[in-house]
Amino acid sequence: MTTRAFQPTLPELLVEEKVRHALLEDLGRAGDITTQAVIGSDRQATARLNAREPGVLAGINFARAAFRLVDPAIRFDTLAFDGERLSPGQDIAIISGPAQGVLSAERVALNFLMHMSGVATHTARYAAEIAHTSARITCTRKTLPGLRAAEKYAVRVGGGSSHRYGLDDAILIKDNHVAVAGGVGAAIRAARGFAGHLVKVEVEVDGLEQFEEALAEGPDVVLLDNMGPALLTVAVSMNRKLSGLSVDDYPRNRRRVLLEASGNVSLDTVREIAETGVDYISTSKITMAAPTLDLGLDIGVV
CATH class of the missing domain: 3.90.1170.20 (Quinolinate phosphoribosyl transferase, N-terminal domain)
Structure with a gap:
């Protein structure tokens, strides 16, 4: 169906x-x-x-x-x-x-x-560049002031999807949040304690060590920031190992998370990024450029 x-x-x-x-x-x-x-x-x-x-x-x-x-x-x-x-x-x-x-x-x-x-x-x-993969292109909060709803609507009309509309509809833990919170794990745990059951939690990581720490806490989405195709491929593989387990075998707070690639995304690079197996590719270029x-x-x- x-x-x-x-x-x-x-x-x-x-x-x-x-x-x-x-x-x-x-x-x-x-x-x-x-x-x-x-x-x-x-x-x-x-x-x-x-x-x-x-x-x-x-x-x-x-x-x-x-x-x-x-x-x-x-x-x-x-x-x-x-x-x-x-x-x-x-x-x-x-x-x-x-x-x-x-x-x-x-x-x-x-x-x-x-x-x-x-x-x-x-x-x-x-x-069109990534239509042969399962990845989706998505916009960000980088929109012209006052025109966010119009631009995000246009992205959807063009075949893309929308990231969060504002600061109030999802939790996205960025690198500066991580720095102040004392680490990826600490930030995710604090977010989980704060968020309601319908609020998604996403965390940004910039390397495999942080990625592994994030996976241990089970956020909904991990944003892989400025990672090249080689690192993205490794991250996808690490994440897929979790999805090979039955539900009963998952550690209590671990499961397959959605992966979002961001940074250095252009028409010249988006195909290679999508072919690594990530779920989403976010870029401000479809709105700001x-x-x-x-x-x-x-x-x-x-």
Whole structure:
């Protein structure tokens, strides 16, 4: 029996909040004075939103919200949907209605759509490189302030997965936590004593000695930081030895943990990293280094 993978979504209230903030930033204290100065309030316009290069679409609801919030009289007819692979010249939507509103909403709509589609497209490149393995590409908390939900949504649209959304939804013990806590084992034990039964505990290690110490404490996930493929392969082997035992044979607090590789991840290295057998590969590059996707809006006047 296979598990159905549902299309990721974002609540409309969250989308509207982000778009409203962006519109207020752009409209400033007096609104779009250029459009007010040169376009009559009675003029109508029809625009085609289209792709200028191939990529993965993400953020169509953000674009729709931008036009609706500026002027509810604007009609937004969607021709392509999030997750769809776009071809150059392909129409994404047709926008029609009062010209002033269409012009005033254009930039914010495109900013969201181009950035989010760029993140989805870049994520899809990484996912394609490791599709032959069981590893998943995942994003991190390294996102643009205020846009975390949008960027993490775009990662999922592009075929990636999300790490924790913030500091409050999982425990991730980093190297500085380990240093202050007095060691990997001490940090994991303290975390286990604090966490509720639904809170995952992950610990970062930078060598096999720390990794072995972590395995003895049985965290949910171990992050293997800046380890090359050779060390990653050894770590995977050490971890798999535990999974070969029956449940009754496990030491009380030891079991197979999920392994996450991080550091020095790029399109040139991600395939080799995935082939070591790790479960997840996390990188900030799919959010912080994703180029925007070239989309445009061609407008006509009625």
